[in-house]
Each structure stands twice: as C-alpha cells, then as structure tokens.
Amino acid sequence: MNVTALHQPKFQSTTGNVSLQELAAASELGPNFWQHYLIAGAHALGASMALLLEKDATRGVWRAVMKYPQRSSNLTEFAETLLLGAEQSQAIGQPIESVLDTGQRLRMLPLAVGPSSHQTGAVLALWLPYPAQESVLETAFEHIFIALPEQVGRNSSGQTVSGDVRLANDTLMRLTHDVCMQDRFLKAAYHLCNVLVTKLGAERVSLGIMLRGRIRLSAVSQSADFDRRAAIARDIVDAMEEACDQSRAVAFPDSEEGRVVNRAHRIFSESHGNRAVLSLPFEGRKGLFGVVFIEQKEQPVSTDELVRLRHLLAALGPFLDRIYAADRIFFLRWIHAASEGARFLLGPRQIAAKLGVLTLAASLITASLIEIDHKVGAKATLRSDELSVISVPFDGFLASVHTDLGEHVSQGQRLVTLDQRELLQEETIALADVVRYRREVEKARAVRELANMQIASAQQAQAEAKLELVRFKLANSEILAPRNGIVVEGELRNNLGSPVRQGEPLLKVASTHTLFIELEIRQDTVPLLNTGDIGQASLVGHPDKKIEFEIERIDPVAEVRDNANVFLAKANILGNNQSWWRPGMGGNAKINAGKHPIIWVMTRRTINFLREFFWL
CATH class of the missing domain: 3.30.450.40 (GAF domain)
Incomplete structure (x- = not known):
C-alpha cells in the first residue's frame, strides 16, 4: 500500500449543533451531513478533536477529509499513528485505540461509507481524555455513530427498511x-x-x-x-x-x-x-x-x-x-464502602464521625466485658408418661361410641360398644348344643353304650367351651377405660357400623397427672446444655403463662424433625399441673445456658457459620 502524507481537510467545518434525530433523518450523505456528523460525534463522545479520513479507491492511500475544530493542532505529528490505526480498524471492522505522547487517547471508529463515492473505506478519529472513564453511554454512542452513515446512505438510495x-x-x-x-x-x-x-x-x-x-x-x-x-x-x-x-x-x-x-x-x-x-x-x-x-x-x-x-x-x-x-458479590461492595468510610473518618474535620467511632469502640469493649444470662431456644411439647392404647378384643363391628376426642374419662367408664347381635345368636346356638349333648350323654348311659356316652360327653365339653368363649366376648363387647385420663387419639363416631379386627387400636388414653415437657433442641445448642438446667416454657394457648421446668435427660442420639437434626430432652415440670393442660400442646421454651459476654451472645452463631464455611 502506498502511504502519502495527510492532506488538509477539503471541507470547512461549520458551527452549530444538530441532534442525532436530525442527522438520522438526513436525505443524503452530502458535505453538510458530514460537517454536522463530525461536530455531533466530538460533542457526544467528549473528544477534543475529531477527524474524518477516507481511503482513495484508485490510489489506495488514506487522506484527511474533514476536521473539527478547524483551528486545532497540526496533524503532521499524528500522521503515522493515524495511518496505521485507520488501516487496522478498517481491516478488523472494530474500533481500536492507542495512547498518544500528548497524554490523550486516539480512538479510531470504522465506517461502512464515507464522503466520496470513489473511496473503499472511512474512519472517524477521536482525540479523547486519558485515562478512559468506563461509560456504557460512550460505548452506545460509538455504535450509533458507526451505523449512522450507513443508515443515511440507505435512506438516500430508497432502501429504508x-x-x-x-x-x-x-x-x-x-x-x-x-x-x-x-x-x-x-x-x-x-x-x-x-x-x-x-x-x-x-x-x-x-x-x-x-x-x-x-x-x-x-x-x-x-x-x-x-x-x-x-x-x-x-x-x-x-x-x-x-x-x-x-x-x-x-x-x-x-x-x-x-x-x-x-x-x-x-x-x-x-x-x-x-x-x-x-x-x-x-x-x-x-x-x-x-x-x-x-x-x-x-x-x-x-x-x-x-x-x-x-x-x-x-x-x-x-x-x-x-x-x-x-x-x-456483596462483600466487594463492603470493601469499597469500608475504604470510603476510612477516608471519611481520617479527614481533619470529621469530629462527629470520630465521636461516633469512639462510641462504637466503647460499646464493643463493654459488650466484651459484661456477661449476661444466655438462653437457648427450643420447641416444647407436653407429653404424658402414662399412655394406654385401647385395642379391639375380637373381630366385630363398631356399634356405638360413648366418648369424644379430648374428653376426660374415669376408670371403668364405658368408651366403645361392639355389635352384640351375632354374639347373642352364637350364645343361643352354643347353649342349645350343650343341652343336646347332655341329653345324648344321659341316653347313652341309660342303654349302657359306653363309647357313645364318651363321644357325647366330649361334644358336650366342646359346646360348653364355645359357650364360654361367646359369653367372654359378650362381656368384653363393652370396652371400658383402664384408668383416669383424657382421650388423646381416636375419632370413631364417623366409623359406626364399620368392621374392626382383633388387636386394632381404637383409642389412646393419656393420664393428665404425670405430664412432662419434651424439648427439641437444635444440634448447635446441645453442647451448651446439661441435665439439671432450668428453663421456662410457654404454650401456644396461653403464651403469657410460663411453665418452670428442669431438664432430666437429654437423648444421646439425634432425630430428624422438619428436615433438621434435633436432640430430644425430657424436662420435669416444677409446680402443679393446670386443668387446661392437654398432652400434645406445643409452644416454645427458653433454657438458661449460663453467663456469657454480650458480644459472644450476639456473634456466636455468625462465628460458627464462618468457621464451618471457611473451615477455620
């Protein structure tokens, strides 16, 4: 490629500002368009000087077509940088940038069309401040200015899409x-x-x-x-x-x-x-x-x-x-905020800020020295030590239910009755068999038929055993409460007439005189607790009333509750039971875990998390 010296601009730049909308609506790529295009590009991108270059199609050399402002510095000292930059930018089709000895950035933007019809390429050169300020708007303006001449060229040729x-x-x-x-x-x-x-x-x-x-x-x-x-x-x-x-x-x-x-x-x-x-x-x-x-x-x-x-x-x-x-990335914002805060505090006139820092430091020292009672939270549930499961004594049908869920029952109180009609029929049949076999025994004895008498005697014993079994079932068809308590499980009124099988649980009766509190302790707080620790529980029904308790036992093996590992603990209630307490009532508990510094209480969980996360 032949490289010649840059000529002075052919067109003289005019003054005045034109909006991008007006440039985009131009009807042709004439000198007036390129003059305003150069001015708008310099102003929008913050350039101290803008230069339009085009490559001659016949001679293969670059030449300067227009410059803004007209009375700017001589271009001779930038000739080599401009020629090389224009060639590279046009070759790769992307903006390129270089730093000049004058302390400015020379940015070259490739254009698809230029001022002359006999050119094979055009480049817009901009002298920008150094160092570069990262700006999305500047990048957007660059892309708009690169595409603008091509759009106007299509408009002028009737190719608007x-x-x-x-x-x-x-x-x-x-x-x-x-x-x-x-x-x-x-x-x-x-x-x-x-x-x-x-x-x-x-x-x-x-x-x-x-x-x-x-x-x-x-x-x-x-x-x-x-x-x-x-x-x-x-x-x-x-x-x-x-x-x-x-x-x-x-x-x-x-x-x-x-x-x-x-x-x-x-x-x-x-x-x-x-x-x-x-x-x-x-x-x-x-x-x-x-x-x-x-x-x-x-x-x-x-x-x-x-x-x-x-x-x-x-x-x-x-x-x-x-x-x-x-x-x-939140911690990067924290680092930046910390550096800005340090510069703010180290200033000579930031008295209020310095007093605030001193107050904060005094508060931290106080929080490190003063100890308070630390309480550990846990879920609390009332449980009963005595729980009786009432099951079906034999196969049958549910005839009637005499109690409801949550009802207090007394020992011997009738709870459930099984259907007796079939049993009464079996009793009648068994009784008739006993009478019949007894007569056969007497008849065989009268005619001295010893063998028939023994057979009839065995059949009589079998009938009497069957009768005894039927009467046993009749006696147990009414299921009674084994102890005083409250029905905590079993809603049977909707199942009247349904068949039940022997051994199937019907009801659960819990004693209200032997209640204790079951605690669900998180695995991260278990090391802070021991048997004998005192705490308070509040149930959902009466959160204003506190129940004093003492931990009796902490299970050594964890259980999974709500997708989390917890340790169950049994706590004895210190005081008298209340009439409104029911087994299964839940709430929250606070357990005294000893005295610890305030700052330890405030930061314990955070420090443990960081130690676990960063393996410290």
Whole structure:
C-alpha cells in the first residue's frame, strides 16, 4: 500500500449543533451531513478533536477529509499513528485505540461509507481524555455513530427498511439511557426485554446470562414470575446455548441454512407455534456474558435490525455485567464502602464521625466485658408418661361410641360398644348344643353304650367351651377405660357400623397427672446444655403463662424433625399441673445456658457459620 502524507481537510467545518434525530433523518450523505456528523460525534463522545479520513479507491492511500475544530493542532505529528490505526480498524471492522505522547487517547471508529463515492473505506478519529472513564453511554454512542452513515446512505438510495422505524437511533439512545438508569440487574434486564418486545412487535423477548458455562434464564418480557423448569423455558435455554456454542447470532428460519447449526431453534419453532426465532449473544466486560432470544410471528428481525441490536447489546453488555456483579458479590461492595468510610473518618474535620467511632469502640469493649444470662431456644411439647392404647378384643363391628376426642374419662367408664347381635345368636346356638349333648350323654348311659356316652360327653365339653368363649366376648363387647385420663387419639363416631379386627387400636388414653415437657433442641445448642438446667416454657394457648421446668435427660442420639437434626430432652415440670393442660400442646421454651459476654451472645452463631464455611 502506498502511504502519502495527510492532506488538509477539503471541507470547512461549520458551527452549530444538530441532534442525532436530525442527522438520522438526513436525505443524503452530502458535505453538510458530514460537517454536522463530525461536530455531533466530538460533542457526544467528549473528544477534543475529531477527524474524518477516507481511503482513495484508485490510489489506495488514506487522506484527511474533514476536521473539527478547524483551528486545532497540526496533524503532521499524528500522521503515522493515524495511518496505521485507520488501516487496522478498517481491516478488523472494530474500533481500536492507542495512547498518544500528548497524554490523550486516539480512538479510531470504522465506517461502512464515507464522503466520496470513489473511496473503499472511512474512519472517524477521536482525540479523547486519558485515562478512559468506563461509560456504557460512550460505548452506545460509538455504535450509533458507526451505523449512522450507513443508515443515511440507505435512506438516500430508497432502501429504508422497517428496522429504521422499529429501532431508530433515538429509540436505541433512549433505551440505552433508560437501562443504564436502573440500579438493579433484574430491573435493567426486564426493561430491556419489555422495550424490545414492544419496539420489534415480538411475541416474547428473553434474556439469559452465562453462569459457570451454562445459560441461566434471567428475564422474560412481560412476565415477572416465570418457571425455569417449564418445558418452554428449557427450550429457550437450549436455543440460547446453541448460539453461545457458535459465538454468533442464530435464527430460524435462516437464509444461511446449512452453514449455521440451528437445530435447537428449529425444534423450538416447531414446538411452539412455528415462530421465527433469533438468539443474539453479547459480551460483557470479560467475554461472553449473555444472550437475547426473540420470538416473532410476523415480520422477523431484518438484517438492519440485527446490526442495530448488535450495537445496542455491545453497548449494554458491560453495564449489565457490572450491575449483575454488583448485585451478586456483596462483600466487594463492603470493601469499597469500608475504604470510603476510612477516608471519611481520617479527614481533619470529621469530629462527629470520630465521636461516633469512639462510641462504637466503647460499646464493643463493654459488650466484651459484661456477661449476661444466655438462653437457648427450643420447641416444647407436653407429653404424658402414662399412655394406654385401647385395642379391639375380637373381630366385630363398631356399634356405638360413648366418648369424644379430648374428653376426660374415669376408670371403668364405658368408651366403645361392639355389635352384640351375632354374639347373642352364637350364645343361643352354643347353649342349645350343650343341652343336646347332655341329653345324648344321659341316653347313652341309660342303654349302657359306653363309647357313645364318651363321644357325647366330649361334644358336650366342646359346646360348653364355645359357650364360654361367646359369653367372654359378650362381656368384653363393652370396652371400658383402664384408668383416669383424657382421650388423646381416636375419632370413631364417623366409623359406626364399620368392621374392626382383633388387636386394632381404637383409642389412646393419656393420664393428665404425670405430664412432662419434651424439648427439641437444635444440634448447635446441645453442647451448651446439661441435665439439671432450668428453663421456662410457654404454650401456644396461653403464651403469657410460663411453665418452670428442669431438664432430666437429654437423648444421646439425634432425630430428624422438619428436615433438621434435633436432640430430644425430657424436662420435669416444677409446680402443679393446670386443668387446661392437654398432652400434645406445643409452644416454645427458653433454657438458661449460663453467663456469657454480650458480644459472644450476639456473634456466636455468625462465628460458627464462618468457621464451618471457611473451615477455620
């Protein structure tokens, strides 16, 4: 390539500011457009100087076309850097940046079209402050200014597409601004999806982010509460990961069928209404960060819209990455806040802050020295030492029930009656058999038939045994209370007439005179307790009334209750039983675990968690 010295700009720059909307609406790429384009680019991106270069198609050399401001420094000292930067930027199609000896950044933005029809490339050079200030808006403006001449060129040639209406420059700028104004990642993600689904006329827009090599669906347009386990959500994630694996936009239907793998997109489209779908990956601060997934029934995303979406996501990707990290990694915010607080406190005039720190230090010292009674919480339940299970004495049918659940019963009180009708019939039959066999014995004795007499005698004994069994069942068909107590289990009134089998439990009667408290102690507090410790329990029915107790025994083996390991302890009640107490009543208990410093009480669980988490 022949390299010649840079010529002075051909066109003279004019003064005055023009909005991006007016630039985008320009009818042609004339000198007036390029003058205002250069001025707007310098002002929007904060450049001290802007230069437009184009490459001559016939000679293959770069030349300066326009400069702003006109009376800025001479370009000779930057000639080599400009030529090399312009060539590299145009070759890779991406902005490049270098640091000048003057302490400024020279940023080169490649353009698809230039001022002259006989050029093969154009570059916008900007002199920016150094060091660079990380700004999402600056990146967004860069992408907008790169695409702006190409859009105006299409307008002038009558090639305007629907994307210019649906994703105009002012729409992209407003969307970029609104997203960057969000203080939470989810707010920004949902705002992006909701605006895109409206502007593109799409059915749904979804956003997924890359976490540990997998895509996690984070936001779905117009759906604040979605199920990630749903089939459609899994299909969306599969399509997103297909695009991420190829590091490029993937669509279905696609004009590049065969050159791009879009199997997951095709499956999604066929499974969910034959929609046109598009996955567009974008990068964050350090590589691939997320994917936008667009579903449309009509008017799929055009080539122009795809370019604009790429520019938009390239601008928003670092911001979304940063705000997501800020939401997720909380201890980094703490470190930053601590450093800012240290600078604030070390200032010469921060008297109130220093007094606050001294007060806090005094409070910490006091909390470390003063000891208080530490109480351990536990679940408490009233239990009975004497519990009688009343079971069915023989097979039969439930005839009547004479007690209800929770009712006090006395020893010998009738509780349940079994059906006696069949037993009475069996008693009559057995009694008739006894009489009949007795007569046969007497008859055989009269005629001296010893063998028949012995047979009849045995049959008589068998009939008498059967009669005795039937009368035993009749005597036990009324089930009586074995002791004084309260019925704690057994709701039988709804089962009248139903069959019951021998040994089947019917009722449970618990004594109210031998109650104790069963404690469920968490495994992290068991080491603090011993037998003989005193505590108080309050039941749900009367939380204002405290029950004094003393721990008698702590079981050595843990049990699983509510998906947690607990140790059961038996505690004797210190005092008289109350009439309103019932076995099974529950509540909470506080157990005295000795005296400990205030700071130990406040930080014990946190310190134990940190020791376990960090293996200290």
